[in-house]
Amino acid sequence: MWFNTPGRRAFINITPQVEACLRESGVEEGLALVNAMHITASVFINDDEQGLHSDYDKWLEKLAPHAPTSQYLHNRTGEDNADAHMKRQVMGREVVVAITGGKLDFGPWEQIFYGEFDGGRRKRALIKIIGE
Amino acid sequence: MWFNTPGRRAFINITPQVEACLRESGVEEGLALVNAMHITASVFINDDEQGLHSDYDKWLEKLAPHAPTSQYLHNRTGEDNADAHMKRQVMGREVVVAITGGKLDFGPWEQIFYGEFDGGRRKRALIKIIGE
Amino acid sequence: MWFNTPGRRAFINITPQVEACLRESGVEEGLALVNAMHITASVFINDDEQGLHSDYDKWLEKLAPHAPTSQYLHNRTGEDNADAHMKRQVMGREVVVAITGGKLDFGPWEQIFYGEFDGGRRKRALIKIIGE
Numbered sequence: 001m002w003f004n005t006p007g008r009r010a011f012i013n014i015t016p017q018v019e020a021c022l023r024e025s026g027v028e029e030g031l032a033l034v035n036a037m038h039i040t041a042s043v044f045i046n047d048d049e050q051g052l053h054s055d056y057d058k059w060l061e062k063l064a065p066h067a068p069t070s071q072y073l074h075n076r077t078g079e080d081n082a083d084a085h086m087k088r089q090v091m092g093r094e095v096v097v098a099i100t101g102g103k104l105d106f107g108p109w110e111q112i113f114y115g116e117f118d119g120g121r122r123k124r125a126l127i128k129i130i131g132e
Numbered sequence: 133m134w135f136n137t138p139g140r141r142a143f144i145n146i147t148p149q150v151e152a153c154l155r156e157s158g159v160e161e162g163l164a165l166v167n168a169m170h171i172t173a174s175v176f177i178n179d180d181e182q183g184l185h186s187d188y189d190k191w192l193e194k195l196a197p198h199a200p201t202s203q204y205l206h207n208r209t210g211e212d213n214a215d216a217h218m219k220r221q222v223m224g225r226e227v228v229v230a231i232t233g234g235k236l237d238f239g240p241w242e243q244i245f246y247g248e249f250d251g252g253r254r255k256r257a258l259i260k261i262i263g264e
Numbered sequence: 265m266w267f268n269t270p271g272r273r274a275f276i277n278i279t280p281q282v283e284a285c286l287r288e289s290g291v292e293e294g295l296a297l298v299n300a301m302h303i304t305a306s307v308f309i310n311d312d313e314q315g316l317h318s319d320y321d322k323w324l325e326k327l328a329p330h331a332p333t334s335q336y337l338h339n340r341t342g343e344d345n346a347d348a349h350m351k352r353q354v355m356g357r358e359v360v361v362a363i364t365g366g367k368l369d370f371g372p373w374e375q376i377f378y379g380e381f382d383g384g385r386r387k388r389a390l391i392k393i394i395g396e
Contacts, residue, residue: 018319031165031262033295033360039310043223046171046217051205055214056221057198064323072301073315085310089320089355091221092311096165096360098260099196105258107169126369128362130295130395131262147330163297163394177357178349183337187346188353192330209294223353228360231390237390239301263394 001125008066010041011053012114014043014125018064018097021127028102030131035094037126040084040118041119042091048111060087084117091115133257138232140198143185144246146175146257150229151236153259160234162263167226171257173261174223180243192219192249216249223247231263265387272330276319276378278307278389282361285391292366294380294395298347299358301390306346312375323382324351326372348381355379363395 001017018034034043046052064086069075072082095112098105114125133149150166166175178184196218201207206213227244230237246257265281282298288386298307310316332364336346359376363368378389 029262031163031260031295033362035360035362036190036210037374039371039373044221046221048208049206049209051208052217053212055204055206063195065325072319072321072351074311074313074319076315077200077313082316086320086323089308089310092224092356094360096167096226098165098167098258100260100318105260107171107258109171110169124370126362128295128369130365161394163295176353178353179338181338181341184346184349187336187338187341188350191350195327224356230297230298230299230360232389232392237392239303239390241303242301246303257383 001127002122002125005077008117008119009057010116010119011056012116013048013111014114018112022099022104022129023100025129027129027131030129031095031100032104033128034096034097034112035126036088037124038112040088041123042115043083043094043112043125044091044115045095045110045112047109048074061088063090079085080129081125087117099129133259134254136256140249141189142248142251143188145180145243146246149243150244150259154231154236154261155203157261159261159263162261164229164231165226165230165260166244167258168220168246169256172220173255174220174225174247175244175257176184176223176228176247177227177242177244180200180258185197191237192222195222213250219249231261265391266386269353271385272381273321274380274383275320277312277375279289279376282376282391286363286366286368286393287362288391291363291393291395294393296363296368297358297392298361298376300352300378301388304345304352305378305387306352306357307359307376307389308355308379309349309359309374311373312362324354329355345382351381363393
């Protein structure tokens with residue numbers, strides 16, 4: 001699954017794509033792994049509520065500020081995205097979701113998001129489904 | 133698995149329940165997924181030591197303070213639990229545990245906890261066991 | 265898999281060991297779980313870049329300072345590693361990686377690390393591979 005995110009940071013609901021893959025697989029009982037393939041991005045499960053996403057953005061910027069970029073040794077490699085590597089660790093790389101009766105076995109409000117912390121490049125998530 | 137947590141925040145050791153499910157499943161080799169079904173709660177693995185749990189509680193409150201609730205846009209929806217959505221991301225949604233010889237393949241001190249950050253409602257965790 | 269880390273904190277690239285296990289297993293399609301067996305250590309996926317690892321070290325020390333050790337109740341048990349229990353939660357306990365065509369299905373730059381936050385003792389990571 002490929003993404004283009006216009007700004008530096010974005011949260012994209014990818015639940016419909018994961019459900020489509022699951023239907024295609026025909027798996028009834030098993031596990032679905034969904035992970036970011038980039039180390040400045042996350043896949044996580046939370047609420048699809050815009051206010052919350054703004055809160056996450058502000059909170060992550062407080063925990064791991066982007067500027068001044070010179071505070072991070074990693075940025076001496078020519079990058080300016082060291083903060084994105086930290087934000088990704090707080091939010092996580094992957095989720096593993098139970099599949100029961102051919103569906104994602106979700107609680108109320110659970111939705112899968114791709115969280116981009118260093119956008120503007122083409123990015124990818126991986127969906128792997130195992131079971132029978 | 134259902135819970136009622138009396139206060140707003142609590143850590144509950146659910147290892148015995150996961151072990152009971154595993155025995156019932158008869159699986160000898162495989163993986164166990166245990167996840168919170170609520171987006172203001174966590175399932176995580178750490179030490180069953182009360183002092184540490186108090187430390188976690190205080191530390192999470194420092195990283196993502198509950199008050200003032202007006203600092204979070206999410207709370208304009210009528211909720212007051214935006215901080216709980218953040219605490220949950222730090223502690224994680226789920227754990228995946230190896231099953232070897234019909235047992236949870238644990239290191240010393242590993243115990244599974246349900247971490248509640250917005251209690252007082254009925255909550256649920258999911259246990260999914262795959263293997264043979 | 266056993267480790268000895270000389271200092272208190274260290275990041276060790278364990279990707280070659282995981283790949284060796286995968287080859288030995290002969291699994292072509294499935295999932296690999298890699299987790300720390302110690303509750304003051306992490307297994308995580310990120311970039312193999314030394315500047316970034318120094319940045320992580322400094323950043324984690326800011327989020328959960330080691331000293332003064334008296335700020336943590338857990339340290340009254342005779343330990344001085346409460347901060348390591350917190351750093352481990354930020355970085356995570358485990359990773360689950362897709363196996364496709366007999367290989368770890370990685371994006372560019374993804375490498376698996378063992379992160380030690382309370383070193384000087386013998387430590388272990390677990391690798392569990394399922395699939396066919």
